[in-house]
Amino acid sequence: MRRDALTTFTDLGVFPPIAEALERVGITEAFPIQEMAIPVALTGSDLIGQARTGTGKTFAFGIPLLQRIVAPGDRDYGLANEPGKPQALVVTPTRELAVQVNGDITTASTVRKVRITTLYGGRAYEPQVNALTKGVDVVVGTPGRLLDLAAQGHLDLSHVKVLVLDEADEMLDLGFLPDVEKLIALTPELRQTMLFSATMPAAVIGLARRYMRHPVNIRAESPDETQTVPTTAQFVYRAHQLDKDEMVARLLQAESRGLAMIFSQTKRAAQRLADELKDRGFAVAAVHGDLGQGAREQALRAFRSGKVDVLVATDVAARGIDVEGVTHVVNLTCPEDEKTYLHRIGRTGRAGASGVAVTFVDWDDLTRWKLINDALDLPYPEPVETYSSSEHFFHDLGIPPGTKGTLPRSERTRAGLEAEQLEDLGETGKARGRQPRRRNGGRRRTRGGEPAAAGHGHSEPRFDDEARPRRQRSRRRTRGGKAVDDGGSAGHAPEADPTATS
DNA sequence: AAAAAAG
Numbered sequence: 049m050r051r052d053a054l055t056t057f058t059d060l061g062v063f064p065p066i067a068e069a070l071e072r073v074g075i076t077e078a079f080p081i082q083e084m085a086i087p088v089a090l091t092g093s094d095l096i097g098q099a100r101t102g103t104g105k106t107f108a109f110g111i112p113l114l115q116r117i118v119a120p121g122d123r124d125y126g127l128a129n130e131p132g133k134p135q136a137l138v139v140t141p142t143r144e145l146a147v148q149v150n151g152d153i154t155t156a157s158t159v160r161k162v163r164i165t166t167l168y169g170g171r172a173y174e175p176q177v178n179a180l181t182k183g184v185d186v187v188v189g190t191p192g193r194l195l196d197l198a199a200q201g202h203l204d205l206s207h208v209k210v211l212v213l214d215e216a217d218e219m220l221d222l223g224f225l226p227d228v229e230k231l232i233a234l235t236p237e238l239r240q241t242m243l244f245s246a247t248m249p250a251a252v253i254g255l256a257r258r259y260m261r262h263p264v265n266i267r268a269e270s271p272d273e274t275q276t277v278p279t280t281a282q283f284v285y286r287a288h289q290l291d292k293d294e295m296v297a298r299l300l301q302a303e304s305r306g307l308a309m310i311f312s313q314t315k316r317a318a319q320r321l322a323d324e325l326k327d328r329g330f331a332v333a334a335v336h337g338d339l340g341q342g343a344r345e346q347a348l349r350a351f352r353s354g355k356v357d358v359l360v361a362t363d364v365a366a367r368g369i370d371v372e373g374v375t376h377v378v379n380l381t382c383p384e385d386e387k388t389y390l391h392r393i394g395r396t397g398r399a400g401a402s403g404v405a406v407t408f409v410d411w412d413d414l415t416r417w418k419l420i421n422d423a424l425d426l427p428y429p430e431p432v433e434t435y436s437s438s439e440h441f442f443h444d445l446g447i448p449p450g451t452k453g454t455l456p457r458s459e460r461t462r463a464g465l466e467a468e469q470l471e472d473l474g475e476t477g478k479a480r481g482r483q484p485r486r487r488n489g490g491r492r493r494t495r496g497g498e499p500a501a502a503g504h505g506h507s508e509p510r511f512d513d514e515a516r517p518r519r520q521r522s523r524r525r526t527r528g529g530k531a532v533d534d535g536g537s538a539g540h541a542p543e544a545d546p547t548a549t550s
Numbered sequence: 551a552a553a554a555a556a557g
Contacts, residue, residue, distance in 0.1 A: 143554095
């Protein structure tokens, strides 16, 4: 359901302090999921919201959540809620996502005095406990720490009137379900429950009904429409293991590349690739669960600011993370399932921007890839056999042929790969120690220039100003101190929300 | 089997 006329938040029933707070950062226009969900959510109804990655789900629940609570400065303060007890709770599957969602909700709350806090693991208890002691209206957090603080008597969820499960299908998945159930049990039965995700399997909706009362289903797209984002061009290759580092390095030389995220199946492989790319002279950071929380957040901050323009990650960064300027996503190996694929490649092509998603599929994973391909109705049943020297690989990704053979290959790459492969074959009994760091090999980054070439007859990935989405962002954003010009024209940008997360 | 999430 699209309207031709621009819909403002005020049109949707959003009250002045929130509309004004959003206006202050240049957010004036509601996007489809917001347009559909906000009026329903404001009535207090339970709802299940589904919309593609990067199309504005966070504000779709964040805005009504703020409007439905009573803040200290509000005139009718104290009517319905005990001061200082959280009235709204948002649960996310990763700590970094909790931080991000906290930031977005805070953005919409700057005009009112709303106390919002983030509660998650890997950090000291003291500041979190102190915040709770002082009094909090909205809590965003991850399950483990929330339960922990509740068990210790610091967190009282008995006054929660709005509960949101962000990335709801993940939160209701086997790994999280027990904790999430415990959390829900700590909240009042009479509450509003909202579920949001880009992926919402029917089974999950069925399960969710146990925790909801007559939920309204809201989908920003028709059910038969593709779940992938049309402005992201997808490429699927069958690559050889020993060639992958080289392919990634070449891919990172694509013209007009912005930020790139590379997804790995394991923490160790992610760290190894990050080290390797660093050796090759790329500005890269790694984020995965083997790192301390400080290092994880530092990596993400460096990436957001553009201090590093390559982030190697495990699936810890697959969902919800919204970083402006990500033009390339690489899957080092075939993702687990279509949901993971969708969320990973959804880190690019956000809010109407163009993106490129490259997936490497090993021989062993061909069957699994076909399942993903079929589930999402993609046109890539047979991944293209490719080597780092293949002409069409360069052509597809817009890399000038002249760069061939210019990248140093570190010795550690081969050593690491061979050791890993032996391990896979079960031929090494003991854990492999970390390889010694080599000194920086060279600086080979090439950026900017001509638009990237098209591939597979899909939408043309281009990052020059002329290829930017027609629907211009109404918000000026800055990154690394300088303004980012979003430009505008061409393309078929469906919706655009600056601070969207999925 | 891996990753995430409490420590």
